[in-house]
Amino acid sequence: MSHWKVPLADVVATQADIDAVVDAYRSGWWTMGPRTESFEAAFAAYSGAGHAIAVTNGTAALHLICAGTGLGPGDEVVAPSLTFVATVNAIAYTGARPVFADVAGPTEPWLSARSVEAALTPRTKAVMAMSYGGHPGEIEELREFCAGRGLILLEDAAHGAGSRLGGRHLGTFGRAGAFSFFSNKNLGIGEGGMVVTRDGDLAARLRLLRSHGMTALTWDRHRGHASEYDVVELGFNYRIDEARAALAEERLSRLDQENGSRARLDERYRAALADVPRVEPALPPRPDSVLAHHLFTVVLDAAVDRDRVRAALAERGVQTSVHYPPVHRFSTYASPAYDLPVTDLYASRAVTLPMFAHMTEAQQDLVVEALSAATASATAVPAGDNGGMPAWRPMQAEEALRLRPLRVLARPWTERRFVHRDYERVLHELSDSRRFNVVPLREFREASTDRVVVGMRHDVDERLGAALELARLEARHGIRATYFVLHTARYYAKAGWGSAERRPSILGHLRELQDMGHEIGWHNDLVTLQCVHGIEPREYLANELEWLRSNGIDIRGTASHGSYWARRLGYHNNYFFDDFEEVAPGLPNRDIVEVGNRECVLSKGRLAEFGFEYEAYHLGEDHYFSDARFDADGRRWHPDSLDFDAFNPGDKVILLTHPDHWDRSVGWKAPRTVVWAGWRAFTGERSRRPG
Template sequence: MSWTVPLTDVVVAEEDVEAVLACYRDGWLTMGPRTQELERRFAELVGVQHAVAVSSGTAALHLALLAAGIGPGDEVLVPALTFVAGAAAVRACGGVPVLVDSVGPHDPNLDPQDAAARVTARTRAILPTHFMGYACDLAAVRALADEHGLRVVEDCAQAVLARDADGARVGSRSDAGCFSFFSKKQLCVGEGGMVTTDDEALAAKVRSLRSHAMTSVTWDRHRGHAESYDILDVGFNYRLDEPRAALGLSRLGRLEADLDRRRAMTQAYRQALAGLDGVLVPWDDDALVERATHFCFAVLLEDLATRDRVREELAARGIQTTWYPALTMFSGYADAGSRPRAETIAARHTALPLSSSFGAREVDLVVGALREILA
């Protein structure tokens, strides 16, 4: 279907194309100098000592959890309202994801009080998500982790360069932060991810496991820094390749300006929807909006039936939307039991179009259509 206003848009600038073509012309395609430079610059932006590039956000979560010591039977507290990758990564380690309810309609992120109530003798870590680009209550999460001796691995997939309530970048103050460079993300290269940390041992473990736990990689041997390699553990092929690293480097220089445009569009949405009956905008606080990096823009409607009707009528007008299920709604996680606040938010919300390439025209079209539908 051809959308008048798609959910998002990916604009590949000519400088991006040239950066990738230069990589192909050089002839070195697997993990090498461009990947290393992307890691260096990303670590600098986030404010950490180490950034390790991997093939996806899911790979980042998997390796960070393994490096944090998560293994068979270990319980990890995971938001019930988030993309499934975090819970799946826990299971990939042999662990047990314990789903935590949301705070509520005004803050769909993980509820630290519900998390505290679900800690057991088997709990080893907390995996909070910064949902839709808004930092969760990291101070409360870290306090809970300190109380029980838990590791904290942040799912920052939707929140690159967002700041917490103390002004620190997400992914900079916990054991590890995990980022995604998927096509819908704010820094997109198609597929890719990053693990950030100040823990040198954890970073070394992630670097090892991303490339079959080899003691040297192809780029080392190409430069004559190693003749062979040993295998130290059961590792994976979670490497980021050079063309995508080149694309990431090219786009990284525009990232903060892109985020500013997303923030401006979010503010325009908020102003245009203020006072509209039947519409609740979560995270309704100017300071939160300034700290967030706006993966998407969500509104909550009266109920499931209204949400579905609105989405259907917006689609008929060429406006694309989406919504994010609670994990308890999936067959593979149904045995976790109900998480009522997360399920209510999932049933009531829809994400409206948002992109750094959109502006006043798209806001006016979407809000005008929404007002007509709800009139």
């Protein structure tokens, strides 16, 4: 009996389950026999595979598909590191060498086809995909990829019993697939596994390998179908027994029903967690799929101490886990050659929450309540007492390294004479570390495969051009950057989106980004419009939004910010936030704060009054340009939005701003060295002043 109020997984044996096992034992035939054959036929029909071979466990199934497809010494197999170690062990059992590739994204923990391509060598013979949590991930892309290169695609479908993509079951996309029936799996029987394949010749070989390479089994001889046998190759003892086969067939009959219960729990989790800050569910749903929902995993904000969260949940009686410690971090497989930043990021922040078919709503509510309370109190960096604002303190580069492994792009301006020595020091520290690679822009195209931080001037066309360049690099090299926020004000405020000749270029950039599948967000500096340029925000917003939509641009969200200027000129932040609701009702809006020196940030609208939270770090007080005054014509700009706009809400970024970040033509000095880490954009519904 579990002591957990909500266990991670839970198994309930029905009377039908018990009867199936008892009947198997009463039959007098306990080893692999008629019930095994019946279960294999049922699973082959259910999965559409054509052939199904039942075995002792999931690891045996994985080993069989590796051995049966001819993997051996001298071969390399590309596989994820974010998996249970059995996936990789099965490759190593054959003498082949596992080669690790990265996963697709911080909430997409499946093997990335682009990362697989980067891991190929002349010795690569196969790719092992793993359906994390029962999600198909990029299995179709991997199938096409392998087919085009003559590689064998194998599937670790241990999590995927019942999952379908476009009506096709996981495990049937490759040459062979392996399932696990371990007790916590959706089709759990204690221990058991299954191999499926559409290849009849391969199926025949797998049946031989399952039982010592013997041409006839005990059940065959018992039925009089064979009086003797031969051993035609070196095989294994991976036979399943009749009781477990009978139990598995009984549980298969209700698998879709129980997976449907999991799907409803998954949907309910996502709805409940939508308003919980610092928590993002992984494994995004796919409308073209029926998913097994084997796991429900969330990714915590970098500001949250995961160990404290898990301990707090345990105190409330909620069991959690981590799926998985990366295999490339285990001593057996560790190598300095592996650079898997997304895998490491996910593995350091992911928490698996309870998920089982008969989980009650009350149990699920307890999980959500406990998680919400835990994440609110388990911040890695405690807030200070600056009027409810976070404490400011120096942060060295090595501390930044612990927050998020990112590849940093250094533009050619690092070589110019005006670069501050401290900036160079930080670049060198980052460059010397193993988790960062600082490269000049001219080398960037072939050097980076990860999410990138870029410094650029606030020029609408240039900014979009840089975003587009990142998107093109994503298409080529796997950069993950899925939310580009458009900055419309700055130097084009009076002319809307700039001169007539610039507008086609801007639209072209936006359309190409949109066609690539990127969401387009809309960022307006309303304070600048009103206070500096004298433009009425509502009219401007309405005109610009209409222009974007009429040209086929689907704006998915907005961002606005108050500033030092509003404070100086007597405006209050609510005025500007309300404009968005009036012009674009129902469009999700993100309220952000400008970033400047310490004095400026702490005076911007008293964000604590609105219930906002954020964290900021810097290298030291002297590294901020704090000479913020009006120039002769009252238009001195302030170092505010430091290019965090191109990241998803909730992202943690490390940003190295360059000294020439702002156009000198507007008449103000550039900020000095700044390293920003731990920025948390504000997500969800905007908060209002209490009362």
